[in-house]
Amino acid sequence: GAVVSQHPSWVICKSGTSVKIECRSLDFQATTMFWYRQFPKQSLMLMATSNEGSKATYEQGVEKDKFLINHASLTLSTLTVTSAHPEDSSFYICSAGDTVYGYTFGSGTRLTVV
Amino acid sequence: GEDVEQSLFLSVREGDSSVINCTYTDSSSTYLYWYKQEPGAGLQLLTYIFSNMDMKQDQRLTVLLNKKDKHLSLRIADTQTGDSAIYFCAEAPNSGNTPLVFGKGTRLSVIA
Numbered sequence: 001g002a003v004v005s006q007h008p009s010w011v012i013c014k015s016g017t018s019v020k021i022e023c024r025s026l027d028f029q030a031t032t033m034f035w036y037r038q039f040p041k042q043s044l045m046l047m048a049t050s051n052e053g054s055k056a057t058y059e060q061g062v063e064k065d066k067f068l069i070n071h072a073s074l075t076l077s078t079l080t081v082t083s084a085h086p087e088d089s090s091f092y093i094c095s096a097g098d099t100v101y102g103y104t105f106g107s108g109t110r111l112t113v114v
Numbered sequence: 115g116e117d118v119e120q121s122l123f124l125s126v127r128e129g130d131s132s133v134i135n136c137t138y139t140d141s142s143s144t145y146l147y148w149y150k151q152e153p154g155a156g157l158q159l160l161t162y163i164f165s166n167m168d169m170k171q172d173q174r175l176t177v178l179l180n181k182k183d184k185h186l187s188l189r190i191a192d193t194q195t196g197d198s199a200i201y202f203c204a205e206a207p208n209s210g211n212t213p214l215v216f217g218k219g220t221r222l223s224v225i226a
Contacts, residue, residue, distance in 0.1 A: 006156070031210070031211075032210060032211060034213050034214070042218070042219075043202065043216045043217065043218045043219050044157075044202070044216050046213050049213055093156055093157065095157075095214070097209075097210035097211060097212075097213075098210045099208075099209060099210045099211065100210075101210070102145070102147075102159075102162070102209045102210050103147070103159075103206075103209070103210060103214055105149075105156050105157040105159075106156060107155065107156040108155065108156040110154070
């Protein structure tokens, strides 16, 4: 079946630095990638939707200059958290959308900013 | 906008059946999903149902859909301690092109 590989699984970074999270679709082409954020004991909050080769569409309240999304190919999408601060600490999950396989989720990245 | 509601907690004894309920508001919802999330992990797709179906069974899992009432349920037969997790209901008008709308999740606790 469809698999999305998300890396890293966890990362600890210093405040003010940037962190890149990668999501790769391994055996299919992800025409659409969704990025979510999940706070402890809460549901998934959609951050943005990206289609290959075009700019991401951000949800209201999500800073596009802080959460940079790149979807340069049909198999790779990246989320970069720029100038990270402790309040950016969270669980980030990507989901590849495809009309054949539906939604395939990555395993998530736990970001801790110290 | 679309909204998906779930009860937050459910506690059952091992061996009993669990029923997790979900309601949604978007009448154009075509695809309805159930995901399982264990602590610190990503989401695992359990099952899904199309809006033109009333029921779907997959081993211990049974999904019932009442489209008129916009009510979805997930029944887990012979619940085991390994079933303890958070279960998310999610819906989308089509598959893969639009983002899923998630409920807040139901935390299932299985008592041995």
